[in-house]
Every structure is written in structure tokens, then in C-alpha cells.
Amino acid sequence: MSDCCxxxxxxxxxxxxxxxxxxxxxxPVPLITLKSLLxxxxxxxxxxxxxxxxxASSDCPVVYFGANGQTFEADRLKVPVFAKDLSPExxxxxxxxxxxxxxxxxxxRHALDDIAAHIQAKRCGCEVNNPQGRxxxxxxxxxxxxxxxxxxx
Numbered sequence: 408m409s410d411c412c413x414x415x416x417x418x419x420x421x422x423x424x425x426x427x428x429x430x431x432x433x434x435p436v437p438l439i440t441l442k443s444l445l446x447x448x449x450x451x452x453x454x455x456x457x458x459x460x461x462x463a464s465s466d467c468p469v470v471y472f473g474a475n476g477q478t479f480e481a482d483r484l485k486v487p488v489f490a491k492d493l494s495p496e497x498x499x500x501x502x503x504x505x506x507x508x509x510x511x512x513x514x515x516r517h518a519l520d521d522i523a524a525h526i527q528a529k530r531c532g533c534e535v536n537n538p539q540g541r542x543x544x545x546x547x548x549x550x551x552x553x554x555x556x557x558x559x560x
Contacts, residue, residue: 423460423473423474424460426460426462426464426467426469426472427469427472427476427478428462428464428467428468428469428472428478429462429464429466429467429469431462431463431464431467433460433461433462433463433472434460434461434463434539434541435458435459435460435461436459436460436461436471436539436540436541437534437540438455438458438459439534439535439540440534440535440537440538440539440540441453441459441471441479442455443534443535443536444484444485444486444535444538445479445483445484445485446483446484446485448483449479449483449484452477454473454475454477457473457474457475457477458473458474459471459472459473460472460473461490461538461539461540463490463539464490465490465491465493467491468480468481468491470483470484470488470491470538484538486498486501486538488538489507489537489538489539489543489546490538490539490546494507495507495508495511496508499543499546499547499550500518500522500543500546500547501533501536501537501538501543502522502525502530502531502532502533502536502537502543503521503522503525503531505518505522505547507550510547510550510551511550511551511553516551518547518551519544519547519548519551522543522544522547523544526542526544
């Protein structure tokens, strides 16, 4: 039976948005992020002519994937990946070295304000420091919210 109603270009474009490891939709990530964070052997395999996406699923080893099916797993990065690593030592804010256990400590309630002040002063470099290639504030907030829930629960 012919599949005449499906546009092959649209179907192909949509498949490039989904992680080959688990099928989750990935978020676009700047090429500079991969160039900054891949270990030398992986960087040598990077195709700078294609776009890449970030897979945030903690149960999937793939961190970055490209339109041609190329993937880079967590062990190919210079830093641990917050979305993939559940340890207390993993960075949440890569620019200013705030780690999960620190953000969950009630003594560090000022952390969000400190990070926001650095961002306001244009000191952050999330596109080259954070494996997600974007600002960490959402992750900082969610990590601190988990701490608040644990304190009140």
C-alpha cells in the first residue's frame, strides 16, 4: 500500500528531532556547545555542517544526536551532564559551580539570586559551559524546589 499522504521530507525532518536512543524529542543545541564540551576524540568526529540536539532523558545514554544519526554519549563529554547524572556532586550551574547537593542545602537559599546577578552582569557562558547549551536557571529552580519539598514533607 502506498503512503502517498505522508510528506517524506516532513517525516524525515521530524525523525531528526527525536533521539535515536529512546525516541524523546531533543532540543536544539548550539554547535559551540559541542565544540566546547566534547573530548578530543569525539570532537574529531563532529560534523560541523549539521545541527545537533540534546536528549535530556536521564534513562538514555545519548547526550547529543545529529540529523544523520550520529550520537555522542555522556562518556564523550568533558563534564558530567546534569540531566543524565543523579549524583549529588553533579553541577547544576556550570558557570559558577553550583552543585546539586549545594542547591539542596537550605543554607544556600541565596544561590538563585547570586546566579541571577551574574547573568544580569553578563558573566555567564552557558552556551560553552552547560551541556544543554542554554541557561541553567530552570534546573537551579527545580533543584531548589525539590529541596523545599523535602524540607516541608
